[in-house]
Amino acid sequence: MRPSWRMRTACGRRAGDTLFDSRLALGNFPSTFEIKRVGSNSVEAFEKLKLLSRATLAFIFKEGVIVAADSRASMGGYISSQSVKKIIEINPYMLGTMAGGAADCQFWHRNLGIKCRLHELANKRRISVTGASKLLSNILYSYRGMGLSVGTMIAGWDEKGPGLYYVDSEGGRLKGTRFSVGSGSPYAYGVLDNGYRFDMTVEEAAELARRAIYHATFRDGASGGVASVYYVGPDGWKKMSGDDVGELHYKYYPVVPTPIEQEMVDAPAA
Amino acid sequence: MECVFGLVGDGFALVAADSSAVNSILVHKSNEDKIMILDSHKLLGASGEAGDRVQFTEYIQKNVHLYEFRNGIPLSTAAAANFTRGELAQALRKSPYSVNILLAGYDKDIGPSLYYIDYIATLHKVDKGAFGYGSFFSLSMMDRHYHSGMSLKEAVDLVDKCIVEIRTRLVVSPPNFVIKIVDKDGAREYAWRETIKDAEVPTA
Numbered sequence: 001m002r003p004s005w006r007m008r009t010a011c012g013r014r015a016g017d018t019l020f021d022s023r024l025a026l027g028n029f030p031s032t033f034e035i036k037r038v039g040s041n042s043v044e045a046f047e048k049l050k051l052l053s054r055a056t057l058a059f060i061f062k063e064g065v066i067v068a069a070d071s072r073a074s075m076g077g078y079i080s081s082q083s084v085k086k087i088i089e090i091n092p093y094m095l096g097t098m099a100g101g102a103a104d105c106q107f108w109h110r111n112l113g114i115k116c117r118l119h120e121l122a123n124k125r126r127i128s129v130t131g132a133s134k135l136l137s138n139i140l141y142s143y144r145g146m147g148l149s150v151g152t153m154i155a156g157w158d159e160k161g162p163g164l165y166y167v168d169s170e171g172g173r174l175k176g177t178r179f180s181v182g183s184g185s186p187y188a189y190g191v192l193d194n195g196y197r198f199d200m201t202v203e204e205a206a207e208l209a210r211r212a213i214y215h216a217t218f219r220d221g222a223s224g225g226v227a228s229v230y231y232v233g234p235d236g237w238k239k240m241s242g243d244d245v246g247e248l249h250y251k252y253y254p255v256v257p258t259p260i261e262q263e264m265v266d267a268p269a270a
Numbered sequence: 271m272e273c274v275f276g277l278v279g280d281g282f283a284l285v286a287a288d289s290s291a292v293n294s295i296l297v298h299k300s301n302e303d304k305i306m307i308l309d310s311h312k313l314l315g316a317s318g319e320a321g322d323r324v325q326f327t328e329y330i331q332k333n334v335h336l337y338e339f340r341n342g343i344p345l346s347t348a349a350a351a352n353f354t355r356g357e358l359a360q361a362l363r364k365s366p367y368s369v370n371i372l373l374a375g376y377d378k379d380i381g382p383s384l385y386y387i388d389y390i391a392t393l394h395k396v397d398k399g400a401f402g403y404g405s406f407f408s409l410s411m412m413d414r415h416y417h418s419g420m421s422l423k424e425a426v427d428l429v430d431k432c433i434v435e436i437r438t439r440l441v442v443s444p445p446n447f448v449i450k451i452v453d454k455d456g457a458r459e460y461a462w463r464e465t466i467k468d469a470e471v472p473t474a
Binding site for chain 2: 137138140141144145166168170171172173174176177179185186189
């Protein structure tokens with residue numbers, strides 16, 4: 001029976017494997033590797049925790065790209081923050097979403113921003129979304145197996161119009177029109193797929209994104225906080241809204257006074 | 271769950287692949303093209319881990335183009351297949367690529383050929399080959415119905431039979447497939463077999 005790809009990754013990439021042994025022997029890598037090997041159990045446990053807290057989505061429509069995310073960060077069962085910025089502004093016309101490890105995402109998005117600016121200066125024109133996502137994807141691919149945890153979407157508007165790419169720390173890069181990433185993503189996908197039309201107005205699209213994030217936060221314990229929605233158009237990105245999902249719940253499903261069917265009254269005095 | 275399979279017919283070679291991009295239980299995309307057009311007369315159908323697949327096949331494509339630029343003539347299919355296998359073998363004991371490849375090509379003097387290249391750098395010249403869970407169903411279908419020198423219609427029928435079998439019997443079968451062909455007129459997309467059509471995004 002052929003081994004599945006998941007098994008192969010598990011065999012070939014975890015700390016403490018013979019692959020890592022031979023790399024250490026070459027002496028090419030910094031000593032932080034040894035810390036990873038010593039605490040390999042805790043690294044695995046931590047990796048499981050890290051990935052469990054996101055609901056982010058992005059989609060292309062007629063007017064541009066909508067990018068939306070929640071704002072909860074959790075560590076296992078503990079909510080560490082309800083106000084994390086998961087949509088990172090790479091430059092005035094490109095956004096990146098954050099899912100996976102917060103530090104990894106923030107650092108590499110900032111690094112990508114620097115590289116995009118250098119490209120502008122060197123070539124006297126803005127970098128395309130294709131180019132920016134390929135830069136990030138190649139960097140992440142070179143760190144494969146070393147424990148980076150990044151699941152991001154790069155959304156922007158360039159000369160060819162709106163662009164959306166999904167890039168992750170496995171080295172994968174996908175061009176698409178609709179993506180959702182994170183633990184809450186299956187719930188968001190359902191609402192998003194059902195309500196999506198290419199020709200929506202900006203307000204309709206923002207409302208669809210808000211609704212999808214709200215539904216993801218409703219069902220997924222690791223997502224919550226504030227649903228932020230951004231719009232990327234030909235003039236760059238603009239933040240559309242940031243609503244607390246608790247308040248969105250009562251807006252979408254207001255409490256209706258239930259009609260009283262039977263009211264208990266005192267028995268008439270004998 | 272990724273399925274890639276191919277066969278050689280009379281003056282052409284066909285490669286078919288599924289087109290889902292999957293991450294654990296989520297299908298991110300159902301129209302991902304996994305058959306790369308290597309050059310004017312070569313196709314590279316690849317299946318494997320996400321990053322490896324794209325990075326390795328693009329690396330091979332760029333090197334094949336480089337050879338053509340430097341030397342003025344394109345690589346033969348056999349040479350391209352051996353180069354690909356060599357790169358996989360070199361990387362195998364360092365940081366292996368988890369990609370399975372079916373390389374199909376047409377040479378003027380030899381005609382169509384198909385090469386089976388494994389993730390551990392096995393290389394075989396074959397008439398028909400398959401990778402992935404779909405291979406359990408498509409290999410026996412091809413063994414039963416294949417004969418050398420099949421016409422295009424017969425070959426496409428056989429590919430369709432395999433796709434139907436995969437859809438019927440594989441537990442999480444991919445909804446869409448892409449079929450590409452290479453013959454004396456070059457390498458090009460032949461058809462899509464779709465059951466799930468994504469919402470149409472009109473291109474500018």
